[in-house]
Amino acid sequence: MKQQLAGTYYFPKSSRAASVELLVNGEMVNLYQDKKCIMATNTAQLSVSSAIPGVALEVDFADGGKFVATNSGDRLSLASGKLERLEKSVKWVLASVLLVPLLIWFGVAVLMPKLVTESVNYLPDEVAQEMGEQTFYALKKSILDPSEIAKSDREQVINQWQQALDKLGLSREKFQLHIYKSDFLAANAFALPNGTVVITDQLLISLQDNPDAILAILLHEIGHVQRKHSMRIVAQSISNTIIVAVIFGDLETVAELLVGTTAALVQNAFSRDMEREADTYAFEKLVELGIPATAFAEAMQSFLDLNHSAADLPATQRKGLLRYLATHPDIEERIARANQYAK
Amino acid sequence: MDVDNTSKQEVQFNEVPVEFSGRGGEFFGIWIVNVLLSIVTLGIYSAWATVRTKSYFYANTKLDSHAFSYLAKPLQILKGRLLAIAFVVIYSLVSNFFPLAGLFFSIALIFIFPWIIVQGLRFDSRMTSYRNVRFNFHGTYGAAFVTFILLPIVGVLSVYLAMPWVMKKMNEFVLSNTSYGEQRLTTYIETKQYYLTALLVLLVTVIGVAAIFAIVYAALGGLGLAAFAGISTAAQIAGGLVYFALIFLVNAIFKVKIRNHVFNSTEFEDLAKFRSNMAILSYFSLIATNFLAIIFSLGFAYPWTAIRTARYLAKSTQAKISDKASAVIDTMGDHNSSFGDEAADAFDVGVSVI
Known part of the structure; x- marks a missing residue:
């Protein structure tokens, strides 16, 4: 088949250019400048660029010369045009x-x-162990200060916790309770992936008359450990990073931002689901201990009261768009669920 | 400074057109089909998508009626991308599961970062050709370490007072190490212009933030946390828009002032001179409408925004070329990895001057 294309020829290793005609006839390739043949070669000595809509065809010759078609729609039958057709x-x-x-x-x-x-179930326990120990070490160095609560009071809380663990058949070794003062965390409690549980002075003080509520919160925290929530969050954030990097590597910043937002919204929804899962775990274990699930509701209510007095910020009024940005479900919703469970 | 005064006068320069001929509809087809193929191939096709997208923009950018060419091959990019992703996976696994070990990794990253920058710039330059002559980048690791690690530390230690100078040094590093064939780029950018731009940005930021607070105060009669918590959804959106507008305005000022200055003070001696006459307001409205279009189209307007941005940049650029432009020599071999380039992509550390 014979094909003829008008274009520009660039001489090898220089910017010198000439207006030419490219003639392809079977395996023969000829370049004509002002009707004079300036090059004769064959199809084995050249590579033709992949066809892209709106991009002029380029032919690279083995000696370093280059031909660029004038009309961006011109194509040679030498190159595959499948992608361009799609x-x-x-x-x-x-x-x-x-x-x-x-x-x-x-x-x-x-x-x-x-x-x-699924995949976090295949992670060896040593990973959670190591992750918990290192995080605990870092927290002790940064935001956790020694407790200011009397030693006897602390021992009482820990004793109560250990008795509850024994009754539930859970390991005292694994779920060690620590009490720290933290201005950064204020009234709070958390559990690390290796089972280490931390509660702050401020939370203990605000719940000192209600040991069952303390237990409810601690059980919620180890619910996160038992369901491997932190490992899931980490794995989720890694996989999101990878998805964005792999598939949208060339989307440019604004589009990446959009994909990132979708991922963040999903992640927050994921996180709200996990809170509910941990809540349910706490309800079940409370009932096993013979404590009504309303103890959890009382603990949540005291959070509400604390927040009201501390910052004047109505934490329950997450209305409109802000709701989707929240990592925890609405506190009133959680109280209602606890009361529902108790019935 | 005006480069017209700095070149010898015996060389004859001619004004040549700078055009961008890409079309939104055409690029939309390329883009959406490539995204689909990238997803169904679990990302493998993204290397081909990158090459096709870059080729489209390069081939449609014409200087003196000659188009630019993008030379990278998809497999080159795929190889680099796989290495970079392996690196990111290991990094995020280590830093998430073993936070302390992650700290050491971060320190190592400080030393890898300049290498990534140099590799990325070198790859980009060498994969770009004009009139069958390639660009090249000659920056060294040592100079990149000083420019991108040590100088920013100096900038921070000086309470950011030295930052505009640091940014000028960064631009200078990229520009003065770039060559077209054997011809080096010469730059006369001035520290003064960076400080003037920084001052303008600071001024606009102060006025803008003050304006936002004034609006909130007027609307709510207070600035306490309680007042903010009472803001309705509509007001949240309005507040967000004003905030984004300010960010875009600051961005526009920076980009326009610096690009104009860089173009007007950089040349290929005896070969080509450039001029950029971007205007802050028109560029601001371009990027702000791009953002809105992308948000309201759920991302589908992206191809249209990319095309109109390229067209705007071409329209705001003028070039003069001497008769020597047809006799530039290319002496480069073809040996280079795309790993640095891809790692830079994945870590979002793109270095761009213009």
Whole structure:
């Protein structure tokens, strides 16, 4: 088959250019400048650029010369044009417009969380152990200060905790309770992946008349440990980073921001689900100990009161858009769930 | 400074057109099909997508009626991308599961960072050609370490007073180490311009933030936490818009002032001179409308925004070329990795001057 293209020829290793005609006839390739043949070669001595809509065809010759077609629509039958046909096909473009959002949603909101939840079960215990110890060490060096509560009071709380663990058949070794003062965390409690549980002076003081509420909060925290929540969060954030980097590596900043936002919203929803899961764990264990689940509701109520007096900030009034940015479910919703469970 | 005074006068320069001929509809098809293929191939195709996208923009950018070419091959990019991703996976695993070990990793990163920058700039330059002559980048690791690690530390220690000078040094490092064939880029950028721009940015930021507080105060009659908590959803959106507008304005000032200065004070001696006449308000409205279009189209307007941005940049650029432009020599071999480039992408440390 014979093909003829008008274009510009750039001489090897220099910017010298000439207006030429490229003639391809079977395996023979000739370049004509002002009707004079300036090069004769064959198709084995050149590489033709992949066809892209709106991009002029480029032919690179083995000696370093280059031909660029004048008309951006001109093509040689030497190069495959399959991808270009997809990119120009209305059918494919429309299908992509529908499929891309669906697949992104499916990947980020369905597939990855499922994979992540499954995969953390295969992580060896040593990882959680190491992660917990290192985090605890870092926290002790930074935001945790020695407790100012009387030693006898602290021992009483720890004793009560250990008795509860014994009754539930949980390991005293694993779920060690520590009491620290922390201005940064204020009234708070948390559990690390290795089972270490920390409660702050401020929370103990505000719940000192209600040991069952303290127990409810601690059980909620070890619910996170038992369900491997921190490992899931870490795995989720890693997988989101990878998805964005791998698939959207060339999306440019603003589009990356959008994908990032979707991932963050999903992650917060994920986090709200995990809080509910830990709540349910606490309800179950409270009942096992013969304590009504309303103890959890009381603990939550005291959080509400604390927040009201501390910052004048109505924490329950997460209205409108802000709700989707929250990592925890609404406190009143959690209180209602506890009361519901108690019935 | 005006480069017209700095070049010898015997060389004849001619004004040549700078054009961008890409079209939104055409690029939309390329983009959306490539995103789909990237997703279904679990990211492998993204290397091909990158090459096709870059080729589209390069080939549609014409200087003196000659187009630019993007030379990278997809497999080169894929290889670099796989290495970079392996690195990111190891890094995030280590820093999440073993926080202390992650700290050491971060320190190591400080030493890897300049290498990534140099590799990325070198790859980008060498993969760009104009009239069959490649660009090149000659910056060394040592100079990059000083420019991108030590100088910013100096900048922070000086309570940011030295930062504009540090930014000028960064731009200078990139510009003066770039060459077209064997011809080096010469730059005369001035520290003064960076300080003037920083002052303008500071002034606008102060006025803007003051304006936001004034609006909140007027609307709510107070600035306490309680007042903020009482803001309705509509007011949250309005507040967000004002905030974004300020960010875009600051961005626009910076980009426009610095790009104009860089273009007007940099040349390929005896070969090419450039001029940039971007205007703050028109660029601001460009990036602000781009942002709104992307938000309200759920990302689908991205191709259109990329095309109109490229068209705007081409329209704001003028070039003069001498008759020597047709006799530039290219002496480069082809040996280079794309790893530095991809790692830079994944860590979001792109160094851009213009």
